[in-house]
């Protein structure tokens with residue numbers, strides 16, 4: 001099965017639950033198989049698979065909660081450019097003291113729409129175009145949401161480090 | 167341009183999604199502005215660390231692959247669903263258990279090998295550089311493999327067919343080197359895998375057969391100590407046509 005381990009890792013990151021991730025991956029392959037004739041040659045196979053997985057996730061209970069969250073907290077300001085990160089938190093200094101586990105915890109705490117876009121960009125190394133195909137949002141929204149997601153991530157890490165040094 | 171505006175472009179920079187001009191002007195600024203340069207370095211470091219923290223964080227349990235493979239088999243109505251069969255099944259239970267364990271072991275080993283080859287084919291289709299030797303000329307592709315493989319093989323004459331050779335690369339299956347050749351047929355791409363038959367491949371030794379799995383068609387056979395596997399999303403008839411061309415070439 002193509003992309004099996006990567007899809008599972010991504011699904012577990014989304015659901016934060018082994019059983020839910022297993023169901024999600026299984027359903028993704030079933031849907032992909034049924035819909036393979038609709039897959040266009042020459043288009044991006046990976047983005048197509050992740051899109052199926054992500055759309056399936058949005059219909060699950062955990063996904064519905066995350067989806068509701070998207071519309072409630074006003075995704076519309078996704079379209080505005082985010083403010084640059086605070087100059088007071090120079091990341092080079094910050095990151096020197098960060099452990100991988102701290103980053104994992106911060107990722108888990110992020111809202112799903114921030115977590116998924118960071119994972120698609122940093123973990124899967126998708127281009128903005130691939131992310132826009134996967135999430136079904138315009139490229140401009142990809143860029144502003146990603147920027148906001150990273151800012152939220154930095155804030156979580158900074159808070160964690162302040163807490164630890166106290 | 168103020169530093170705030172440059173900061174807005176750093177994401178595209180670390181994500182390698184900036185245009186050539188944007189890249190050039192941003193790098194010029196980074197050389198003169200230590201604060202933006204530190205910010206860019208931090209963002210890059212953050213991206214790498216996030217990747218390291220998230221990669222293979224969770225691995226699928228060994229049962230999951232099997233469970234999914236079972237669930238995506240074409241719908242077979244279980245024989246025991248028929249009332250009269252239950253009697254027969256009960257009577258033959260012991261024999262069946264012994265037989266099915268043996269069958270299952272062969273079947274799952276074969277499936278695993280096929281799945282590996284399918285993964286290779288799909289990875290090739292998704293790759294930006296699918297082949298290591300790019301040529302439509304079999305007289306270029308064949309010698310390229312010399313010294314890279316423990317065997318030689320013949321490539322078919324394609325002049326009177328609709329198939330086009332794209333190129334080839336060395337692949338590995340069960341730790342032994344083989345050839346992967348990429349062919350084009352209209353908008354389809356087909357992989358031909360050629361490797362030495364060996365005991366570990368026995369589960370694959372099913373003679374010429376066409377298998378439908380994951381919307382791909384596949385044909386495999388063994389000849390002259392070599393195992394051939396042709397796989398792609400083309401029709402079974404097209405796969406068979408290419409297989410025939412390869413068989414003819416193999417005998418010449």
Ligand SMILES: [Zn+2]
Nearest residue numbers: 169172199202
């Ligand atoms: Zn600057």
